[in-house]
Amino acid sequence: MKVDKMKAQEIQMAWIIWQYSERQHEGRNALEDMHERMILKMFSKWMTDQQMDCALDLMRRLPPQQIEKNLSDLIDLVPSLCEDLLSSVDQPLKIAKDKDMGKDYLLCDYNRDGDSYRSPWSNTYDPPLEDGSMPSERLRKLEIDANHAFDQYREMYFEGGVSSVYLWDLDHGFAGVILIKKAGDGSKKIKGCWDSIHVVEVQEKTSGRSAHYKLTSTAMLWLQTNKPGSGTMNLGGSLTRQVESDASVSEASPHIANIGRMVEEMENKIRNTLNEIYFGKTKDIVNGLRSIQPLANQQQQDALRQDLALAFLRRQAKGDSN
Amino acid sequence: MKGDKMAADSDEPISDQEKVRIVTNFILHSPPGEFNEVFNDVRVLLNNDSLLKEGASSAFSQYNKDQLTPVKIEGSEHKVLITEHNDLGGGRFFDDRSRQTFRYDHLKKEASDYQSWTPDATVEQWRSAIESELTTYTMDHYKNGVCSVFGKSHQSGSTVMACIEDHQFQPNNYWNGRWRSQWCITLPQGSTPTELRGILKVQVHYYEDGNVQLVSSKDVKENLTSTSPAELAKEFVRQVETAESEYQCAISENYQTMSDTTFKALRRQLPVTRAKIDWNKIVSYSVGKELRSQ
Numbered sequence: 290m291k292v293d294k295m296k297a298q299e300i301q302m303a304w305i306i307w308q309y310s311e312r313q314h315e316g317r318n319a320l321e322d323m324h325e326r327m328i329l330k331m332f333s334k335w336m337t338d339q340q341m342d343c344a345l346d347l348m349r350r351l352p353p354q355q356i357e358k359n360l361s362d363l364i365d366l367v368p369s370l371c372e373d374l375l376s377s378v379d380q381p382l383k384i385a386k387d388k389d390m391g392k393d394y395l396l397c398d399y400n401r402d403g404d405s406y407r408s409p410w411s412n413t414y415d416p417p418l419e420d421g422s423m424p425s426e427r428l429r430k431l432e433i434d435a436n437h438a439f440d441q442y443r444e445m446y447f448e449g450g451v452s453s454v455y456l457w458d459l460d461h462g463f464a465g466v467i468l469i470k471k472a473g474d475g476s477k478k479i480k481g482c483w484d485s486i487h488v489v490e491v492q493e494k495t496s497g498r499s500a501h502y503k504l505t506s507t508a509m510l511w512l513q514t515n516k517p518g519s520g521t522m523n524l525g526g527s528l529t530r531q532v533e534s535d536a537s538v539s540e541a542s543p544h545i546a547n548i549g550r551m552v553e554e555m556e557n558k559i560r561n562t563l564n565e566i567y568f569g570k571t572k573d574i575v576n577g578l579r580s581i582q583p584l585a586n587q588q589q590q591d592a593l594r595q596d597l598a599l600a601f602l603r604r605q606a607k608g609d610s611n
Numbered sequence: 612m613k614g615d616k617m618a619a620d621s622d623e624p625i626s627d628q629e630k631v632r633i634v635t636n637f638i639l640h641s642p643p644g645e646f647n648e649v650f651n652d653v654r655v656l657l658n659n660d661s662l663l664k665e666g667a668s669s670a671f672s673q674y675n676k677d678q679l680t681p682v683k684i685e686g687s688e689h690k691v692l693i694t695e696h697n698d699l700g701g702g703r704f705f706d707d708r709s710r711q712t713f714r715y716d717h718l719k720k721e722a723s724d725y726q727s728w729t730p731d732a733t734v735e736q737w738r739s740a741i742e743s744e745l746t747t748y749t750m751d752h753y754k755n756g757v758c759s760v761f762g763k764s765h766q767s768g769s770t771v772m773a774c775i776e777d778h779q780f781q782p783n784n785y786w787n788g789r790w791r792s793q794w795c796i797t798l799p800q801g802s803t804p805t806e807l808r809g810i811l812k813v814q815v816h817y818y819e820d821g822n823v824q825l826v827s828s829k830d831v832k833e834n835l836t837s838t839s840p841a842e843l844a845k846e847f848v849r850q851v852e853t854a855e856s857e858y859q860c861a862i863s864e865n866y867q868t869m870s871d872t873t874f875k876a877l878r879r880q881l882p883v884t885r886a887k888i889d890w891n892k893i894v895s896y897s898v899g900k901e902l903r904s905q
Contacts, residue, residue: 346652520829526817564870578789581752
């Protein structure tokens with residue numbers, strides 16, 4: 290997104306603002322004031338949208354190894370974007386302990402209220418809040434079940450780690466986030482960590498017998514090592530994918546099962562893509578920057594290969610014409 | 612998390628000086644080939660062009676020097692690298708190879724205003740011997756690589772700085788990468804070269820539907836035994852080739868281990884059952900649900 294790609298109406302808006310700011314303040318009537326306030330409000334919203342686009346673009350380019358610091362600096366730079374940034378920029382998940390239940394849970398913007406976080410196990414805020422945002426009673430029941438279901442999912446695919454599910458009400462349905470964090474054991478002197486953030490939006494059809502599901506999934510993968518041969522090597526970041534589908538809702542196919550299938554399929558796909566990008570693509574790029582074999586050798590090999598291919602084709606053509 | 616910091620800061624906006632520090636830091640961390648995009652983002656976020664110009668313009672030149680930016684110059688078929696080692700101040704840089712100095716525009720990334728230049732005589736025979744061997748080495752291992760060798764002398768002796776840079780920018784495919792080597796040969800006063808130090812850096816950025824980066828660097832230290840420029844040039848290139856190849860091999864080995872071991876241990880491809888999950892079973896085992904008859 291570039292500043293010089295402003296649309297014509299936006300340029301006009303900017304010019305109108307400039308005009309107004311140049312005018313004297315005496316002799317203006319109430320209607321003109323109201324008009325100006327409206328225009329300033331529109332301009333302000335447009336500016337915020339542009340800044341949000343740039344902030345998100347920046348977070349796609351700065352080294353993901355410093356996400357937390359970059360996000361913090363970004364919010365300091367443009368405080369008006371704070372809430373929007375916190376809810377749209379994925380950060381590596383932090384773990385907290387639910388002292389009442391003796392179980393770990395994960396922190397994100399969706400279970401945060403002010404400076405407190407709600408545990409999915411005890412359903413209370415830490416530090417305690419008098420008036421913290423809570424899911425409705427019906428939703429809390431679903432949330433408890435979802436946590437238990439994804440606890441099993443986590444165990445089957447991750448064989449360890451921590452998971453948490455948080456739900457919140459929407460007008461015609463509900464939304465939720467499924468979080469998983471798994472840290473490696475540091476064997477072979479390589480530190481690894483996986484974070485999953487799945488945000489699902491469920492629009493229930495009025496009949497209650499089907500629903501529309503929209504899933505946005507981000508998987509973060511962090512790998513680092515500090516061995517003498519390779520110095521410091523830090524390979525990290527995230528990939529994001531989206532999918533939408535409809536499914537029938539019944540006792541045999543409840544929401545959790547529908548969501549579970551979507552999440553499982555999505556995570557399996559992202560896992561494969563992470564494998565290709567991290568250990569295939571980026572490695573190929575490195576080896577394209579420098580060649581261990583002298584390039585002259587390579588060129589000779591390529592030339593030889595081409596000669597052989599041509600000779601083979603000629604022989605085939607000859608064979609065909611016989 | 613940021614929520615905690617918010618309460619502490621209340622509604623105090625930060626100072627212009629702080630803003631400049633943040634913006635400068637962002638600019639300096641632009642991935643290879645993406646300076647313009649980061650600059651545009653930062654410009655809109657700061658929303659104060661005069662503050663940007665007066666406070667952050669040193670960041671533009673710092674970034675180009677950090678990245679060992681190659682630039683085409685007149686009067687030479689070889690590009691020269693913009694580095695801290697050939698910075699004359701006032702926006703001018705020198706090139707020992709083509710015996711010139713020039714003005715470099717850090718935003719346009721162009722050279723102009725050429726003047727003649729005499730390389731440091733004390734160290735010139737060592738420098739030019741190394742440059743000749745290193746140029747051959749660079750063409751042998753880097754498809755579009757550029758190398759620059761600079762000589763400087765001081766009271767205690769001389770140094771020869773040798774830099775190699777190669778990059779691949781493919782923004783249409785959402786990726787960019789750069790290799791940087793910096794080698795320093797110390798020649799103490801009245802003595803033969805003693806020490807070779809190197810810093811090797813690789814950075815790769817992949818950003819299709821995500822943000823994945825490889826950031827790696829290695830420090831190298833070796834001893835030198837040659838007594839003549841010709842001998843040193845050959846010894847130098849041998850050491851460089853060995854060190855750089857070892858580094859590249861070690862990176863490849865790490866990739867293998869990361870993929871075979873570390874990644875597999877984080878998340879399985881499929882559960883132990885070798886089949887996807889039966890979600891109806893999972894849901895029916897959840898606490899709080901009535902047991903269903905099969």
